[in-house]
Structure formats: C-alpha cells, structure tokens
Amino acid sequence: MNDATKRPLRVAFVGKGGSGKSTVAALFARILAQKGARVVALDSDPMPGLAYALGIDVDDAPLPDDLVVAGPKSGPEWILRPDVDPLSLVEKFSVKTPEGVHYFQFGNTRGTWGALSRGQHAWSEVVRRLPESDWNLIGDLPGGLRQPMNGWGKYAEVALVVTEPTLKGILTARQLAKLTRAKWGPRTIAVVVNRTRPTDDPSAIAARIGQPLAGSVPECAVIQRAEMELRSPLGLPGTEAVETAIRALVQTAQVL
Amino acid sequence: MKIAVVGKGGVGKTSVSAVLARSLGRLGRQVVALDCDTNPNLGLSLGVGEEETQRILTMRQQVDAGDVEHALGWDDLLDRFGTDAPDGVRLGIVNRIENPEPSCPCCGLSPERLLSQANFGNAIVIGDFEAGLGSYSRVSNEKLDITIVVIEPTPRSIDVGLRALDHARSHHQGRIMAVANKVRNSNEVAMIASAIGDAPLTVVPFSEAVASADRKGTSVFDEASADDFIAPIQQLASSLN
Numbered sequence: 001m002n003d004a005t006k007r008p009l010r011v012a013f014v015g016k017g018g019s020g021k022s023t024v025a026a027l028f029a030r031i032l033a034q035k036g037a038r039v040v041a042l043d044s045d046p047m048p049g050l051a052y053a054l055g056i057d058v059d060d061a062p063l064p065d066d067l068v069v070a071g072p073k074s075g076p077e078w079i080l081r082p083d084v085d086p087l088s089l090v091e092k093f094s095v096k097t098p099e100g101v102h103y104f105q106f107g108n109t110r111g112t113w114g115a116l117s118r119g120q121h122a123w124s125e126v127v128r129r130l131p132e133s134d135w136n137l138i139g140d141l142p143g144g145l146r147q148p149m150n151g152w153g154k155y156a157e158v159a160l161v162v163t164e165p166t167l168k169g170i171l172t173a174r175q176l177a178k179l180t181r182a183k184w185g186p187r188t189i190a191v192v193v194n195r196t197r198p199t200d201d202p203s204a205i206a207a208r209i210g211q212p213l214a215g216s217v218p219e220c221a222v223i224q225r226a227e228m229e230l231r232s233p234l235g236l237p238g239t240e241a242v243e244t245a246i247r248a249l250v251q252t253a254q255v256l
Numbered sequence: 257m258k259i260a261v262v263g264k265g266g267v268g269k270t271s272v273s274a275v276l277a278r279s280l281g282r283l284g285r286q287v288v289a290l291d292c293d294t295n296p297n298l299g300l301s302l303g304v305g306e307e308e309t310q311r312i313l314t315m316r317q318q319v320d321a322g323d324v325e326h327a328l329g330w331d332d333l334l335d336r337f338g339t340d341a342p343d344g345v346r347l348g349i350v351n352r353i354e355n356p357e358p359s360c361p362c363c364g365l366s367p368e369r370l371l372s373q374a375n376f377g378n379a380i381v382i383g384d385f386e387a388g389l390g391s392y393s394r395v396s397n398e399k400l401d402i403t404i405v406v407i408e409p410t411p412r413s414i415d416v417g418l419r420a421l422d423h424a425r426s427h428h429q430g431r432i433m434a435v436a437n438k439v440r441n442s443n444e445v446a447m448i449a450s451a452i453g454d455a456p457l458t459v460v461p462f463s464e465a466v467a468s469a470d471r472k473g474t475s476v477f478d479e480a481s482a483d484d485f486i487a488p489i490q491q492l493a494s495s496l497n
Contacts, residue, residue: 016295018266018385029318047264047388047419049412143265143387145295145353167306168270168297174354175295182356199470230411 008136011157012186014179015174017143019111019162020194023227024217026053027246032136033099035250040090042127042139044106044152046120050140051095054103055232058095062107065118068125085151086129086256089122100203106132115254121198127155147174151184156200158256159186160249161215165193165200173209188256190214214256215249257380258371258399258427263406264294264416265387265415268437272406273384273478274301278477279493281343285380288334289345292367293386295351302341303475316365336356342475350439352393372396380496388416393423400429402496407452408437409444414451419468421455433492438462440452458492460485 002202009032013025015110026041030050035041038087045052066091068078094102096107116124130137137155153159161176163169191209193202193216206213223236233239259274270293278291291298297308315333328336338348350367362440368391371383387394404422406419417434424432434455436448440462465482469475476482 016266017264045410047416052412097350119378144293146353146386146390149353149358159463164470167300167472168470171300171310173293178355185356228410253466 002181006176008132008134008255010137012139012141012148012153012159013051013162013192013242014141014148014153014159014176015162016164016169019143019164019169020167021143021162022049022140023223023233024140024160024162024192024194024246024249025051025052026055027234027243028250029101029136029138030054030097030099031243031246031250033097033101034140036112037136038102039100039136039138040094040102040104042104042137042155044123044127044147045140045142046106047142051103051105052230053227053233054097055102055234056095056097056103057230059211062105062117063089063093063119063126065121065122067122068118076117077248078125080122080125080129086126087131087133087135090130090135104176124152127158140163144172151182152161153179153186155182158253159191160253161187161189161209161211162192162194164195164210165197165205168211170205170208173211177209177211190252190256192217195219199242214252215245217245217249232234257496258376258383258430259381259402259403259404260383260385260392260395260400261404261406262385262389262392262412262420263387264367267408267413268435268460268466269406270301270384271319271385271470271485272404272435272437272460272489273300274303275384275415275477275489276404276493277302277345277382278341278343278475279486279490280380280382280456280497281345283497285497287343288338288376288414289341289347289351289377290367290370290381290383291347291349292371292383292391293334294358295386296349296352298384299341299347300350300366300473301469301475301479302345304339304341305348306473308339308456309408312339312347312349313404314352315348317354320359329371342477346442355361358486366394367391368394368396372399389420389423392420393427393428395429396468398428398430400424402433403429404406404435405452405455406435406460407448408449410437414448417448418451421452433458435460435489435492458488460488 202216225234463485
C-alpha cells in the first residue's frame with residue numbers, strides 16, 4: 001500500500017510555545033506530500049510561522065469576509081454561506097507549496113486583538129465542516145493551552161504533543177494530554193521530543209508525560225539557522241538526521 | 257510598580273521574569289511574581305520546584321469556587337493562595353487552564369483585570385504574560401509602569417516583539433524596554449537593535465546554564481556559571497530599583 005492510498009491522517013501539533021511545532025509540522029506535511037498524499041496544512045496561529053517552514057513566503061492569506069453570513073439567533077455568530085462547499089474553499093484559497101501541500105491559514109491578527117474578523121470565522125467554520133475525504137489534515141496550533149483546550153483542533157484524530165526535553169515542556173504536555181477527556185478530543189495523543197541531545201532520554205520524557213512516544217527529533221544548528229533566516233530547512237545539508245526522524249514520525253503516525 | 261513581561265512563546269519570558277524578580281528581592285524590595293500564563297510554570301524558574309508549582313491554587317479558581325469574597329484585595333489573594341519563593345519573592349498564579357472547555361479566560365478574574373484594577377501599593381509586581389499579545393493587550397491603558405519585551409534573534413520573535421512595542425506605545429503602558437535574549441554574536445544583537453529602534457535594550461547572551469536549569473526544572477539563578485545570563489538582568493533590576 002503506498003501513502004496516497006492509506007487512510008488519511010488528521011493530526012494536530014500542539015505544545016508549549018517555542019517548542020518547534022511549526023517546523024516539525026511543516027516538515028511532516030511536506031514529507032507526506034512528497035510521498036504522493038494530498039495534504040492540507042492548517043494554521044490557526046494568529047501570528048503564523050508555518051508558512052516559512054513550508055517553503056512559501058506568504059504569511060497572510062486571509063479568507064474573504066463574504067464567505068460567512070450572520071448565524072441563527074440561538075446559534076453561532078457567523079455561519080458559512082450555504083452555497084459554498086468547505087473542501088472547495090480549501091482548494092481555492094490555500095497557498096500551494098512546491099510539493100503540493102495546501103497551506104490554509106486562519107489570517108494574521110491585525111487591528112483589535114481578541115475579536116475575530118469575518119474571514120477568521122469563515123476559516124473556523126470551513127475547518128469545522130471539512131468532510132471525511134482523501135485529504136490528510138496536518139494542523140499547527142498556537143503554543144500553550146488556550147486554543148487546544150477550547151477545541152480548535154477538533155478535526156484531529158491524533159494530537160502530537162511537541163516538547164523540548166525540559167520540565168516546562170513536560171508539564172505543558174501533561175496538561176495537553178487531558179484533551180483525550182473531551183468528547184471531541186483526539187483518539188490518541190503521542191509525544192514528539194524535539195531538539196534532543198545525545199544525553200536526553202526521549203522514552204523517559206514520554207513516560208513522565210504519561211503518553212506514548214511517537215518520535216524524537218535531534219537538535220540541529222542548520223535548522224535553527226534556517227528558522228533565523230526564514231528559509232525552508234528541507235533538504236539543506238546537515239539536516240539529514242532531522243529528516244530521517246520526521247520520516248519515521250510520519251510512518252509512526254500512520255499506525256497510531 | 258507594575259511590570260509586564262511579554263513576547264513570543266519560548267523566547268525566555270519566564271526565565272527573565274524569575275531572575276528579575278529574585279534580583280529585586282535581593283535588593284530588598286517587596287516583590288510579587290505574578291504568573292499570568294494559563295499554563296503557569298514561573299514557579300519552576302523561581303526555584304519552588306515541580307510539586308509546588310503544580311500545587312499552587314490559582315486566584316481565579318478560588319474566587320470562582322465562591323470560597324472567598326469577591327471583594328478580596330490583591331494582598332489577601334496573594335496571602336491565601338500564593339507561595340513563598342526564594343529571596344523574599346511572593347509568587348501568585350492568576351488562572352490555570354486545567355481541563356478541556358475551560359470557562360472563558362477573559363471573563364472573571366484574569367491577569368488583565370488584576371493588573372488594570374489593583375494598585376499593589378509599594379510592591380513591585382512582575383507579570384509574566386502568556387505568549388503572544390492577547391491577554392497583555394486587554395490591560396487597560398496606562399495601567400502599567402513598565403513593559404519589558406523579550407525578543408530572541410528569530411524573525412518571528414522580532415515580529416511579535418515589534419507588535420508588543422507598538423501596542424505598549426500606543427496604549428501608554430509605561431516605560432518600554434527590550435531584552436535581547438539567547439544572542440550568540442554581535443550580528444544578532446544588531447538585528448534586534450535595528451528592528452526595535454530607540455527602546456533601551458538589555459542584551460542577554462545564549463546560556464548553557466539556562467538549558468541545564470530548564471531540563472531539571474530549577475532556577476537558573478541557582479545554577480553555577482550562570483553569570484552571563486544573570487548579570488545583565490541584575491543590572492536591569494538595579495536600574496528599576
């Protein structure tokens with residue numbers, strides 16, 4: 001069975017701020033797409049960073065406001081216009097990477113903080129209503145607990161908690177593991193230990209979080225430099241160990 | 257005096273806040289370290305340990321539970337629900353997200369409400385904010401004496417930092433200062449300095465001592481050979497005292 005015919009993944013990357021979610025998620029999505037799978041990268045961070053790691057330099061691709069209309073009195077404030085189809089909106093408004101990953105972005109926050117624009121409501125509605133399909137959904141949520149605990153990753157069957165080998169990361173991951181308690185929560189949560197050194201023990205870290213280990217990704221100066229220069233890290237010399245680790249992570253995620 | 261520490265996730269807000277708090281404590285000031293993150297872990301960086309960091313009751317949940325009067329002052333809240341950290345620092349946690357579908361974090365007691373409404377007397381309050389600008393941007397105008405924006409030398413962190421600086425200026429949130437954290441060379445300092453313009457900049461080099469303390473969950477303030485990290489923040493503390 002090749003990757004294009006496997007059951008599509010619905011994965012959300014969560015974790016402490018700065019743990020490297022965006023870089024890991026982007027590499028994950030691109031490697032999956034290279035194998036021939038149809039991939040949507042969902043970015044719900046109002047200060048997005050996924051685009052750079054995906055190798056595209058668009059960091060603000062908002063949806064038009066007129067995709068939503070006022071909702072019913074007792075329901076949500078805005079609902080998707082009845083004549084539009086969520087999946088076709090993703091195809092139409094996402095930005096395509098060279099490997100064919102469809103980058104679908106929530107829209108950069110501008111103006112007043114806290115209030116969502118209509119385009120942002122549209123994004124949430126589209127994601128909420130995405131049907132089962134042959135698309136792999138790979139989501140990157142903002143760091144911390146707010147969005148994940150409020151259900152922004154409901155589309156995911158699997159949550160991958162990214163943590164550095166630090167106690168703060170472990171405590172955050174333990175809180176995020178409570179997502180399985182929610183009715184709408186992911187079926188499975190697994191741990192990705194990022195930026196490990198040879199002296200770190202990823203299995204012991206996963207055990208302290210109380211969830212299975214999905215994979216670990218070694219610390220890499222080349223990746224760090226690429227993040228600094230807003231360059232795509234995929235394929236750069238010196239990143240082979242990271243790429244191998246993410247390939248293994250993709251395979252593991254497909255059997256979780 | 258009310259100080260907010262803000263910036264992108266992972267830039268080192270909590271480590272900087274903790275060292276600043278303990279430095280001011282050692283200078284003899286009454287210091288309140290206020291963990292304003294719904295995923296609170298300032299206790300680790302202050303050196304109170306894993307168990308205590310997880311045990312501390314949050315002010316929000318106690319007020320919501322109705323066990324205390326709603327009119328309780330900031331000092332009562334800290335007395336009842338805070339904990340003592342080294343160097344005389346009193347640590348309080350405002351609100352922790354414990355479970356999926358938490359109650360709305362902006363209604364009820366929140367960091368933004370506490371810092372907007374309480375005056376904190378002679379204490380120096382250091383609010384270690386949640387990553388991004390959501391909570392910080394809801395503090396009422398002119399309610400902060402100092403905004404410290406922590407930036408690491410990555411474009412995303414600079415982007416968030418610039419937005420924080422803009423917000424602080426346009427909403428008159430006190431003196432504005434920046435900390436360039438985890439810098440490895442003069443190019444990185446220059447990159448941050450040229451981006452932020454005229455805000456006074458404290459430069460803190462990348463420190464293996466922080467990496468080591470973070471792995472153990474202890475305070476970098478108690479690490480041997482952490483002077484590179486601690487000294488510039490101590491200097492900043494003296495300038496605020």
